[in-house]
Amino acid sequence: MLHALYGKHKLILQKEWFQRDVLQVAPELLGKKLCRQFSDGRIVKVAITEVEAYDGQEDKACHAHRGMTDRNAIMFEPGGCWYVYLCYGVHWLLNITTGEKDYPAAVLIRGIDDCNGPGRLTKHLQVDGLFKNSVADKKSLLWIEDAGPVPEHEIIRSARIGVDYAGEKWASKPYRFNWIKV
């Protein structure tokens, strides 16, 4: 198991931690604490329970598969930034970028403790477009902290949700990771 790279604040996952293969980062994010500081100063920390990986330009389900656009440009930067976008005109979806510069990849955070659904959790944590392209650190009021590894047998892999448009090859990739607590 790869060790987390720690910065000045012992628990906060640093940019370098995200600058690895998205398929390695995604399952390791399970059990980590998604942390949000609200405008009144209150801090909420919740465990991540479900994620999906979107892996580069080859991946037809990835927003970057047709190259760089205004929206997805942040995915081409080194990992560790928030990629936030509005889905169906209603829901903000929260992703963390991964990988090296010029390799577009990100992890969609789909579920946290007591809050399933990528659109629901952003509403719950009051995350919107203001966070897009910001660095995942304490200054941005949204960051991720280490919380120890999740046992491998508690991780379930399956196909990603809502990506049928990508064609069977990519829609069927087991790039979705669920943490099923025993």
Next chain:
DNA sequence: GGAGTGATGACA
């Protein structure tokens, strides 16, 4: 099962 919702990207 079906509608809402508006930014985004493709194309002209």
Next chain:
DNA sequence: GTCATCACTCCA
């Protein structure tokens, strides 16, 4: 400039 599409949620 237009137009179709969409990594979803809620209510019936």
